[in-house]
Amino acid sequence: MKALAVTDHGVRIVDRPSPMLREGEALVGVELAGICNTDLEIARGYMGFRGVLGHEVLGRVRAVAPGAALTEQLSRQRVALEINCGCGSCTLCQSGVKNHCSTRTVLGILGRDGGLAEEVAIPIANLRAIPDAISDEAAVFVEPLAAALHAFDSPGPKPGDRVAILGDGKLGLLCALAIAPRRSELARVLVIGKHPSKLAIAEAVGLEIAIASEKLSGIFDFVVEATGAPEGLARALAMLRPLGTLVLKSTHAAKSPIDLAPIVINEVTVIGSRCGDFDRAIALLASGAVDPRPLISKRFPLSDGERAFTEAAAPGVLKVLVMPENA
Amino acid sequence: MKALAVTDHGVRIVDRPSPMLREGEALVGVELAGICNTDLEIARGYMGFRGVLGHEVLGRVRAVAPGAALTEQLSRQRVALEINCGCGSCTLCQSGVKNHCSTRTVLGILGRDGGLAEEVAIPIANLRAIPDAISDEAAVFVEPLAAALHAFDSPGPKPGDRVAILGDGKLGLLCALAIAPRRSELARVLVIGKHPSKLAIAEAVGLEIAIASEKLSGIFDFVVEATGAPEGLARALAMLRPLGTLVLKSTHAAKSPIDLAPIVINEVTVIGSRCGDFDRAIALLASGAVDPRPLISKRFPLSDGERAFTEAAAPGVLKVLVMPENA
Numbered sequence: 001m002k003a004l005a006v007t008d009h010g011v012r013i014v015d016r017p018s019p020m021l022r023e024g025e026a027l028v029g030v031e032l033a034g035i036c037n038t039d040l041e042i043a044r045g046y047m048g049f050r051g052v053l054g055h056e057v058l059g060r061v062r063a064v065a066p067g068a069a070l071t072e073q074l075s076r077q078r079v080a081l082e083i084n085c086g087c088g089s090c091t092l093c094q095s096g097v098k099n100h101c102s103t104r105t106v107l108g109i110l111g112r113d114g115g116l117a118e119e120v121a122i123p124i125a126n127l128r129a130i131p132d133a134i135s136d137e138a139a140v141f142v143e144p145l146a147a148a149l150h151a152f153d154s155p156g157p158k159p160g161d162r163v164a165i166l167g168d169g170k171l172g173l174l175c176a177l178a179i180a181p182r183r184s185e186l187a188r189v190l191v192i193g194k195h196p197s198k199l200a201i202a203e204a205v206g207l208e209i210a211i212a213s214e215k216l217s218g219i220f221d222f223v224v225e226a227t228g229a230p231e232g233l234a235r236a237l238a239m240l241r242p243l244g245t246l247v248l249k250s251t252h253a254a255k256s257p258i259d260l261a262p263i264v265i266n267e268v269t270v271i272g273s274r275c276g277d278f279d280r281a282i283a284l285l286a287s288g289a290v291d292p293r294p295l296i297s298k299r300f301p302l303s304d305g306e307r308a309f310t311e312a313a314a315p316g317v318l319k320v321l322v323m324p325e326n327a
Numbered sequence: 328m329k330a331l332a333v334t335d336h337g338v339r340i341v342d343r344p345s346p347m348l349r350e351g352e353a354l355v356g357v358e359l360a361g362i363c364n365t366d367l368e369i370a371r372g373y374m375g376f377r378g379v380l381g382h383e384v385l386g387r388v389r390a391v392a393p394g395a396a397l398t399e400q401l402s403r404q405r406v407a408l409e410i411n412c413g414c415g416s417c418t419l420c421q422s423g424v425k426n427h428c429s430t431r432t433v434l435g436i437l438g439r440d441g442g443l444a445e446e447v448a449i450p451i452a453n454l455r456a457i458p459d460a461i462s463d464e465a466a467v468f469v470e471p472l473a474a475a476l477h478a479f480d481s482p483g484p485k486p487g488d489r490v491a492i493l494g495d496g497k498l499g500l501l502c503a504l505a506i507a508p509r510r511s512e513l514a515r516v517l518v519i520g521k522h523p524s525k526l527a528i529a530e531a532v533g534l535e536i537a538i539a540s541e542k543l544s545g546i547f548d549f550v551v552e553a554t555g556a557p558e559g560l561a562r563a564l565a566m567l568r569p570l571g572t573l574v575l576k577s578t579h580a581a582k583s584p585i586d587l588a589p590i591v592i593n594e595v596t597v598i599g600s601r602c603g604d605f606d607r608a609i610a611l612l613a614s615g616a617v618d619p620r621p622l623i624s625k626r627f628p629l630s631d632g633e634r635a636f637t638e639a640a641a642p643g644v645l646k647v648l649v650m651p652e653n654a
Contacts, residue, residue, distance in 0.1 A: 046588070092569065097569070097570065099569075099594075100568075100569030100570060100593065100594070102545065218429065230587070233587060242419065242424070242426075242427030243424065243427060248587060248590055248591050249591065250587075250591070251587075251588050251591045251592065255584040255585060255586045256584060256585070257582040257583060257584050257585075258582060258583070258584075258585045258587075259582045260557070260560060260575060260577075260578075260585075261373070261578050262599075263575055263597065263599035264575050264576065264577070264578045264599040264600065264601055265578065265599070265601060266427065266599060267426075267427070267598070267599045267600060267601055268598075268599045269596060269597070269598050269599075270590065270596070270597040270598075270599075271594070271595075271596050271597075272589075272590035272591040272592070272593060272594045272595050272596075272597075273591065273594060274591055274592060274594055
């Protein structure tokens with residue numbers, strides 16, 4: 001099968017055998033997959049990953065490993081793929097936090113081939129049924145929307161808080177769409193970016209927008225850093241009031257010189273935030289409360305995956321989707 | 328009067344007029360003052376401060392500004408000096424967080440001469456009476472002990488947590504002494520440093536100790552970073568379990584390259600922590616639950632303040648105290 005993989009020679013379309021199923025796994029025929037900034041960072045060396053990329057995947061189950069059972073719903077409906085695969089037996093897995101299992105694999109990111117391919121293997125426990133009401137183009141956003149929603153978890157902004165989202169890339173805009181349904185309970189929700197055309201997506205759901213250069217020092221209770229740039233932390237810290245909360249969403253390969261003193265002096269809480277709850281994302285998509293489709297910039301067939309990947313890194317481009325030819 | 332000040336030519340003993348009192352202020356005759364690592368960092372450029380150093384101060388009130396009243400207790404007893412002086416009228420001051428007033432001065436750190444001097448001016452509201460039961464040598468630790476206690480505030484370690492304190496300098500050891508009374512409710516309290524002679528102070532209050540090079544990866548629920556070194560953050564993050572809490576206590580002038588990815592991947596909460604509650608520190612010293620005196624390395628007269636400052640920066644030295652000759 002065709003797959004888009006990180007190789008020693010860069011990101012390439014490769015020919016791979018169909019994935020072998022391990023115990024409890026399903027073989028998913030990929031119908032649509034998204035390219036994420038994490039994929040771009042992986043191509044730059046983040047996580048040291050080699051293998052098939054792709055962790056935003058919509059598909060249908062084609063087969064299951066011998067002895068494995070599949071619910072009627074999962075066999076009939078389209079599925080999204082929870083990306084963290086825990087060992088199932090450690091303390092963390094047993095307490096429900098398989099996302100942090102120390103021996104986990106992560107779809108297309110860590111020790112497990114991803115879904116920018118014709119087929120992908122995944123534990124059946126990681127399959128999530130997609131209601132028919134959700135279009136393919138919206139459903140492929142379940143994973144990144146879940147991650148965006150998680151930016152506002154434990155502890156999220158309180159009613160009356162002034163919230164800022166720093167970054168108008170895919171992740172920043174999904175965070176904006178994720179918080180928009182809660183707009184009325186917050187004093188302010190400002191999305192800050194560099195691109196008027198991208199910020200317009202946040203403005204269209206009723207949020208305030210600003211170009212990054214404006215003066216916005218020390219006035220926000222809750223800031224989400226989603227710039228994807230190492231300097232984003234310092235900018236986000238500068239926007240935050242003393243005792244405020246900063247959620248770090250960006251992951252990147254670069255180390256950059258950082259002044260930690262503002263964290264201590266202003267007694268800020270910095271919360272790292274990664275993956276979120278698929279069920280909540282699916283519910284918001286099904287109800288129409290969130291519609292991520294304005295983020296779609298381009299679609300490519302899988303055979304054009306290399307071009308899709310280059311395009312995803314180009315300035316001004318938001319979500320690039322990839323569709324296997326046989327989907 | 329003599330004072331130890333940051334000048335354009337470094338840290339020097341200078342001759343200064345006795346401080347002028349502003350409205351609501353008291354003139355405190357200094358009896359004993361401590362040198363803190365923050366003072367050493369200020370001398371390296373942190374905060375851009377010029378003026379008299381010293382924010383760990385024990386003294387007695389000698390005079391008050393015209394029209395100001397002093398309680399009988401404050402006029403009779405020794406006093407410790409709360410270091411943050413807020414404007415008193417902004418939203419933060421009105422809500423009780425003058426520590427974060429945007430126009431605050433901070434004793435010996437920001438816009439206000441400190442107490443490594445014969446006399447110092449401070450708002451009467453910042454005076455805290457020291458019970459007679461506390462010795463001078465213990466009482467001079469009220470400010471840093473309050474800051475150390477604050478490392479375990481909101482949210483502090485939960486019962487059953489595995490706690491690590493990284494750093495065996497003054498601040499790390501005070502954090503160790505601060506948490507020691509809660510030892511029985513925690514699964515583990517480990518103090519990690521480089522100096523067996525310093526770690527012995529933590530061991531003497533019943534805590535586990537380790538030399539930094541030991542392998543301690545990913546097993547702590549709550550880590551306090553008190554190394555005073557820019558690389559401390561990365562080491563502390565490595566010790567923390569996923570979803571754990573890291574308290575940043577160190578402040579320093581240096582920016583250093585930092586890999587933020589572990590914060591995001593492990594969804595760590597990083598909490599900046601600065602000043603703490605003097606009343607709690609005073610109560611612990613008065614009850615004898617905490618005795619910081621083993622941290623005292625040397626005492627100098629104020630006239631030898633430059634030597635005291637050099638000594639405070641020397642390897643193996645913990646707290647250096649300075650006493651004005653006329654105290």
